[in-house]
Structure formats: structure tokens, C-alpha cells
Amino acid sequence: MASEADQYKAKGNEFFAKKQYDEAIAAFTKAIEVSPTPNHILYSNRSGSFASKKDFDSALKDANECIKISPTWVKGYTRKAAALHGQGDLVDARDAYEEALKLDPSNAQAQSGLKSVDEAIKAEASQDGTTPDMGLGGMFNDQNMWAKLAASPKTSSYLADRAFVEKLKRIQQNPAAASQEMMSDPRIMQVMAVLLGIDITMPNGAPNSEEPKDSPMPDAPKPAASSSSSSKVEEPVEEEPQEEDDEAKKKAQAEEEKAKGNKEYKSRNFDAAIEHYQKAWELHQDVTYLNNLAAAEFEKGDLEGCIETCEKAIEEGRALRTDYKIIAKSFGRVGTAYHKLGNLDKSIEYYNRSLTEHRTPDVLAKLRAVEKEKKQKDIETYIDPEKAEQAREEGNALFKAADWPGAVKAYTEMIKRAPNDARGYSNRAAAYIKLLSFPEAVKDCDMAIEKDPNFIRAYIRKANAYFTMREYTKCIDTLNEASERDTKHENYSEIESLRAKALSARFQAQEGETEEQTMERISKDPEVIAILQDPVMQSILGQARENPAALNDHMKNPEVRKKIQLLVAAGIIRTR
Template identity: 90%
Template sequence: MASEADQYKAQGNDFFAKKQYDDAIAAFTKAIEASSAPNHILYSNRSGSYASKKDFENALKDAEECIKISPTWVKGYTRKAAALHGQGDLVGARDAYEEALKLDPNNAQAKSGLKSVDEAIANEAAQDGTTPDMGLGGMFNDRNIWAKLAASPKTSAYLADPGFIEKLKRIQQNPAAATQEMMSDPRIMQVMAVLLGIDITMPNGGTNAEEAKDTPMPDASKPAPSSSSPSSSSSSKAKEPPVKDELKEEDEDTKKKAKAEEEKAKGNKEYKTRNFDAAIEHYEKAWDLWQDVTYLNNLAAAEFEKGDLEGCIKTCERAIEEGRSLRTDYKVIAKSFGRIGTAYHKLGDLDRSIEYYNRSLTEHRTPDVLMKLRAVEKEKMQKDVEAYIDPEKAEKAREEGNALFKAADWPGAVKAYTEMIKRAPGDARGYSNRAAAYVKLLSFPEAVKDCDMAIAKDPNFIRAYIRKANAYFTMREYTKCIETLNDASEKDTKHENYSEIETLRSKALSARFQAQEGETEEQTMERISKDPEVVAILQDPVMQSILGQARENPAALNDHMKNPEVRKKIQLLVAAGIIRTR
């Protein structure tokens, strides 16, 4: 007969299949509450239900609880990744999928999820968060913008208004905002006219409150000068801006920029064919013709691919310096910092690489650079761990830990064994010894984790299995205790630990089916009769046949006990009181 938790779980699965996610969540919640011990599968199922209804916050919480209960179960990490992806944390989702693939490199779900996240990251990096500027970007990022506005009598007075200056700077950062600003402030239209070299007439006064207060137009309140007044005519001519000179200068700038773009295009073509020397030459010409930091970034990229990492770093530093003076978009400067980080990574200077990746993210946060930063940080951590390894010092730490353990200084022993683990992370004894110290400190979950690590390092380390089983026994997790002892028996091929394993197994079986506090004998037998494992054994046709033979001929049971699997099942029935030995 299925347990109450199993019944709720089955209901939840049925609701999920019908896409009734709220009902599924309710059923899985009841199953979790009815379970005698934390069940990672139930939290995983509820996480999937939450994710299906786009409640990624609760989906993430359940996925993390699932991982906490069973750190080696792959699906917990794919659940976490899916929830993070749903929240928009692409880097976090990628990390979770990578953790899943560490546990199971061939897991199809993790591979598919990782591919999906990588595609999303690539799309985000390609878009780079920019908004089409309708061709206004080049105009407002003209390096001579302030000089042109100051030289024109139509806009020079605007520069005395700090608020208007800030408005122009905002447009430089987001040229697409110019259209909106133009609707609320006609001065933007006048600025555009001056930058384009065209003449427009602004109305006197105006209804815009900001214009009336801050930007009186030149001579707007004065009568037009008489054409018969020589002095007025002369004065007016003297104050007129050199329109032809400005137009000529702008025409020359346009030609220079066009030539620079031609050189950039040639450089890109050479770059794609991996002719980096020629690409560098074209990018340098482009920069000489027109100071656009993008050309320097392209130049640095070519130097990087060529293998001139020091040259790449210097060019990027120059791009940052020039970019600051030219008030270049922070996203472009961020790319310069990021490329320096990549160059230092290639040079093996991980500290400098991390520094410059962080500086790039300070300018502009992108998933691409954040992923590179995470990768370098992991690499540095691994190298630091490897640099700390020292077998001789590890042995000294083990001896110190043993001495402290015998002196009943359990915290000191934990500290010493931790040092041993750092000095020799591949030695299973360090984890096993620390587990023993944790047991003395009554820190049983930590002891179990250390035993798992010891077993992962050395699957044949029987002592780690026995310590783990003892921890479960003390925690009254008798089923897990018995399962661990079964694993130990399989590994103990020489039966060197047979007596210890069987003694503990017998104790765990008895404790599992003994009467609980305040429980009558009838209640105990009812609980035992509903135990899933007992029910499964009694419903097994093979076991039914063996038990039938035993009823007719008790001696036949001894022959069946030679089979390890049958022996385990019979021992469990004996402990449960189903089979009487006398």
C-alpha cells in the first residue's frame, strides 16, 4: 500500500500532466508535508510546476532546496538553471547547467539548456542594449560640437544654462532621446540646425516656459537695424558668423570621416582573412583621418589576434584615454577595458585580468564580460588551490589532527583536518577523519557530506561508508543507514569489515521497526504493514514463492539466504516481525 506522501505525489504528477499547475503545486506541497524525511524529488517536481506558471522565484527556491537535500542529483541543477533563465540571470543559469554537466557530462537536458542560454547571451551581447538613434548619433557625438555651438550667435547663449548642457550630454549618451527632447525644448532644433549648417528662424518669445526664461534669442527685443545706417550695417556684418567657413570645415570633416570609414572597411576585410598586419595598417590610417575610438578598439583586436598582447594592451589604454577626452560612449570604453582583461588572461596575469574585467563591468555590464570574469576567477581559485598542495605538510596536519582528536579537542581536530584537506585535496582520509570529528561535535549533516567527499575520492574506502552509516543511525535515518551499509558490503569484497557492517545493519533494522514513543503494539504493526519496502517485498512473486517454501520447509530458507539480495530482504522481514525466527 502506497504511503500518503506517494499518493499526493501521484496526484501532483497527474495534475502536472494535465497542465493544472496550481493543483499540482498543492498536491506536491501536501506530499512534502506528509514525508517522514526531506524528499528532493518532491521539491524538484514542485519547482517544475512553479516554473511552468512563470513563478520563477518560488521555482528557484524549490530547486535550491532540492540541491541542498541531494547535492549529486543532476535534475536539481537543471531546475535551478531553468528558474534563473526565467528570471533573466543568464550567467547564473549557465553556471547551474555547467554544474549539472560536471555530474553527468552526457545529460541531454543540461546540454540543451546550456546551448539555449549561450544563444540568449550571444543575442544580448549582439544587441548590446543600444537603441536606434535614427542617424543622430554622429551629429551629437561630433568632437567639435561645443566649439560650433559657442561660435554660433544662435546657440552660444544656450551654453550658459547648465541644465541645457546636461540635456545635450544625455542626448550624446542616447541620441534616440533627441526627438523627445525636441518636442519639449525648441532649442534642440536650433542646435541641430547649427550642427547641420542650415539656417532656421526661431519665433520671437515663444510659449515654451523654459525657452522664455533661459534662452533669449539674439536681438529679439530690438528693432531691426535701419538699412540707411552705415554703422549698424557694418556692426551687423561684423557679428555675422562665418557660415561659408563653417560649411567648408564641416564638408572637410565629412570627407575625412568617409575616408576613415573606407580604411576601417579595408581593415575589417583583412582582419577576416587573418592578414593582421595589413588590418593594423588600415585601422591606424582610419584613426589618423578621424579620431573615433572604435578604430583603436579594432586595432587592438588585430594586435591581439596577431599575438602582440603588450601592443594590444597599450592600444586599449590609449583608446580609454582618448575616449575620455572625446567623451566617447561608455559602452565603447567598456570594450577597451574588457579587451585588456582578455589580453592579461592570455598572458597568464589573472589578477590584472580580473581587475580589468571588473573595470569593464563598472563602465557597462554585459553577460559576455561577466562570464569571462567568472571563468578567470574560477581558474585563479583552482591555481591557488593547486599552489597550496603540499603532501608533507598535509601529513603533519593529519598527525596534528589525530593528536587533537585523542585529546578530545574536537574543534581543534576539525581545523587540523581541514588544513590537511587543503594541502592534499585528493586524500580521502582527510575528509573521513574530519567526519569523525564532526560526529563528536554532533554535526551529523556535515559528517555525512565529508563521508560523501571521501567516497568520491576513493569509492573503495570502507571506513567512510561505515562512518556515514553511523551518522545516519544517530540521526535516526535508519533507511539511509541500511542503504549505506549495503553499499559498504558491495565494496567490502574481502569481508574485512563484515562483522562491523552486519552488527550495525542489525541495529538499524531493529531500530527502524521498533515501537515509537507513545505508540501501541497495534499501531506499530499497522505502521510496519504500510512500510513501502516491506509492502514491495511481500508483493514480489519471487519472495512469495520463497516464503511459501519456508512455511512448508523452514530449512529451505537457509539455502535462499546464500543469495545476498534475498538475504537482505529476509533480514528486513525478520526485523519487521513478519518472519518469526523462533
């Protein structure tokens, strides 16, 4: 007969198949509430329902709970990855899919999900965020745009209008908007003319062409005396073509120096590359040259110099209104330099500042790597065997005083101070059992066994937790592992006593079950069937029917003894 939790689970599956996700979530929630023990499959199903509703925060929370209950179940990690992907956290989603593939390298869902995330990361890295711009993108994304507008008498005063500056920034993001803006603000056409190096005269009284009233203009030149009754307004003085030619020559020379620097950089002649990049910056102020200079200093090993140059690039970039993507590179390189210097806090700070300017998967991955490294370093720094022993003794005292929460806290401190000492995990497991937190106790026992596979006490505590959870098969399997490790038989009596209790409980009549129903359930037990179908066991049982004393000889074999004990507990073999 299906349990109440199974009934709710079945309803949840039906609702999910019909795409009635709210109803499915409600049914899975009921199943979780009435389930006698934490069930990872229920959390997984509810996570999938939340994800189908695009509620990725709730989906991630349930996926994490699923993994907490069953750390080796692959689907928990694919649920987590799908939720993270939905949140847009591509790097962590990729990590989750990789965790799934570590557990099951052939898992098709994890393979497909990983491929999808990788494609999304590539798309994000290559995306430039612009729309078709009818050829205007290059003009408005010119790194010297602001300098040109400031140098021209026709447009320099426009930069005092904050609203107009913001309008130009929006056009930089979406150059296609320039054609629409020209219709409402003729100043845009004047800006384009200056950027293109052509001359147009704005008509008097053109709408929106006057200067903002809150930004006073310099005194206009007085008109010259004339016999005419009307006076002419002086036209702006034209820019000297020679000045533009000189600037273009300097930029061309700077590009030549940059090209020479790149060649030396590729040849790993970093001193020569630095010299060329420095000359390029002196000829023409483009922050890209400073970023290249910093890269050469980094490769040379001059990390302090690299940081100083990047700081200069950031400062100059702000003044020149350089593209935020280029400034983000400067911040990112500072983060990398600090990482190599071992200053993880500063590295994290500058990676975050880089992501504030422009979010890229590469910098995000570096940030996550440094954060993990810092976390591990903090753990290693915290290790102190002497303080760990003090925490263990404190935990033991609290345990004896029946202060189970206090004991958990003390043993947790011991684990932090001595993460490779199996006793801390085992002791905390004992406290968790007292608090009836059996899944946590099992996890701690597993950690203790991982740290010391011969720590028998951890096996026994794990078996006790399974016994209390009525997971009798898992209890017996754990005791079998303990027997194999207990080569000196120091814990033989305790192990065998608990095994007998588990065998008996496994085959005893369940609540509301008749004797016939009990025997029918036992006869369908897979392990009982496997033993009865084993030719060797059939031969041994045949001998026992003819000569019961012969069974004692066979019991000397540990494997045979386990099987006979199970048949005795199941009532297949009856003893007097």
C-alpha cells in the same frame, strides 16, 4: 498518521494553490522548524512561494539550501535558476539549468527554463536601449558630434554649460526627446543645424540662448565707428565650406583604410591590417579604428601592444566623448589580453570595468569563466601534502581532546591542502557526527567515497550517520555497499553488527504504536512484500518449513542471507 511537518506542508500547499503566498511561506517555515531532519522539499516549496512574491533573494537562499541538503534533486537547481532569472542574473541562471539537465537531460522544466534564459540573453545582447527617434538617432549618435559642436563658433560656447551638455547626453540616450527639448531650449535647434550643416540665425533674446553667467565669454569685438546713432552687433563669422570638405574627405579616406584593414584581417594578414588601421586613425580620429588595430595586434600575438592600443583608445575616447559601448569594448579586449597573458587578477579588473561602462552577456560570461579559473588556480596553488599531514595530525589531536569544532577546522585545512585525500573528508565526517551535524557528515562521506571508492571507513561512518538520523533503509543500503567493497572481510563484524541494529530498529514498534499496528505497517513494507513475492524466496521458505536445517545452506548465498535477515528482523521468520 501524518507528522506535524507533513501537516504544515499540506497547509502550505493549499495556501500556495490559492495564491496566498504569505500564508504559504509561514506554513512551510513552520514545517521546516518542526521537521526532525532537514527536508529539501520544504525548502523547495518555500523557494517557489518566495519567487511567486517576486522576493527572488529569499527564493535563491532557499533554493541553495535545498541543493545543499539534496545535491542530486533536479528541482532544487530549477528553483535556483528561476530565482537567478528573476534577479536578472541570466548567466548564472543558465548554469543552474544546465546543472539540472546534467542530472536529468529529459527534464521538461529545465529545458523550457534554459530556452527562456537563452532568449533573454539574446534579447539583452541585441537591445540598443533607444525609443523611436523620428530619424534623429543617427544625428545625435554621430561619433563626431562633440567635435563638430566644439568646432562651430555657433555652438562651441554651449559646451561650457554643464547642464546643457548633460541635456545633450540625455538626448543621445533618447533622441525622441529632442523635439520636446526644442520647445524649451532653442539651443537644441542650433545644435541640430550645426550637425546637419545648415545655417540658421538665433533671434536676439531667445529664451535660454544666453551663455551661463558662471562661464564668462571671451571679450566681444568692439563695434566699428559709424555715423549712425546705433551700432550693429557683428554676426558670427561663417565656417569655411572648404574646411568641412577636407574633413569629409579625410573621413572617407579613413573609411577606405579601415575597409582595407578589415579585408587583410579576415585573410589573417595582421601586419597589413595593422598598417591600414593606423593610417585610418591618423586620417580621422575615430576610436573604432584603434579598437580594430588592437584586435589585429591581439590576433598577431602582440598582447602587450594590444593592451597599449586599448589604453590609448580609452584615453582618446574619453576626450572625444565616444559612446560608452565602444569604450566598454576597449576595456573588454584588455581583459581578454590579460587573460591570455595569464594575469587573471588584471583580467577580472578590466572585465569589471567593461561591465561598468556597458553590461553585455558576452563580457559577463568571460568574467565568470576567469573567476572560476582563478578560484581553481588558487585551490591548486594551496595544495601542499606536507602541510596537509600536519593539519590531519592536529585534527586527530583535537578530536581526541573532544574539541569537535577545532577538529572540523583542522580537517577542513587538510582538505584544502590535499583535496584528493579521502581521509580528510572521512575524518571531518566523524567530527560532524559528534557535533550532531548528520547531513554534513553524509556529504563528507560521499566525497570520501568519490575520492576512494574502496575506503570502507567512509561507508561505515555514513551508515552510522543514517542510523542516528533514523534513516534505517539508507543505513542498510550503505552497509550493503560496504560489504561488496570489503572483499577481504576486514570490517565484517562491524558491518554486520550495525546491519543487525538497523534491521531491528527498522521494524521495532514506534512510539504509541500497538503490536497490531506494527505488524500491519511491516506487512505493507515494499521490501518485505517484494521478498515474499519472489518465486525463488517462496521456494526457499517452503523448504525451510519442511526442513529448517536446509535454511542454513541457503544462508551461504550473500543475497539470500540479506533477505532472510530482513524477514527475521521483521518477525516474518521467527527463530528460537
